[in-house]
Amino acid sequence: MSVAIDVVGGKWKMHLMWVLAEGPVRFGQIRRKLDGVSEKVLAENLRQLEASGVVHRELYAEVPPRVEYSLTPLGESLNEALAPLEVWGDVHRDAVASRSGMAGS
Template identity: 55%
Template sequence: MGVLVKKRVYTCGLDAAIDVMGGKWKGLILFSLHEGPLRFGELRRSVPGISERVLILQLREMEASGLVHREVYHQVPPKVEYSLTDFGQSLNTALMPLGEWGEENMERIQAIP
């Protein structure tokens, strides 16, 4: 007996984009990987406030959705690097204007009760 997979249905492009991003951490991880590949520890330091467990879960989800590539180097000690795929880079590029808007309006947003 096969497993039924429910096809995702979106009302608009923003709905689809928010679904693949899912929460605040993925956007921050995407931003951190913008400059190039990072090892797990480097990535954790570049995303303040994220726990190791949450970072692992988010990276697994991002790898499954095709946003992030995980490269394992078979050496001693073991080395793993995370980088953006073309799909992840395109989402990061789309998020840049939103980040700029946030920077421009940060004081106003922080003042919201």
């Protein structure tokens, strides 16, 4: 379990994984879907996920250059393993929010 936590730990990485599960996506599209993430933090998290082998970065030789990000097969399998956490969060969102003072989050 600690290897998986090392790969997706932090505020944005699991959210990134879920965005990338929808298919290849460009940097700007990711940023729009992840409200509140800075460009610097997003780029850093994408690099870390790429270094871990769960994200693929495809650079197209076009003018202007186009870059798309997608999950690797390793990333897809990790995303499948994370799915129960997402379900748990959906089921228990209100209970957790009320205890932590995050009601309405």
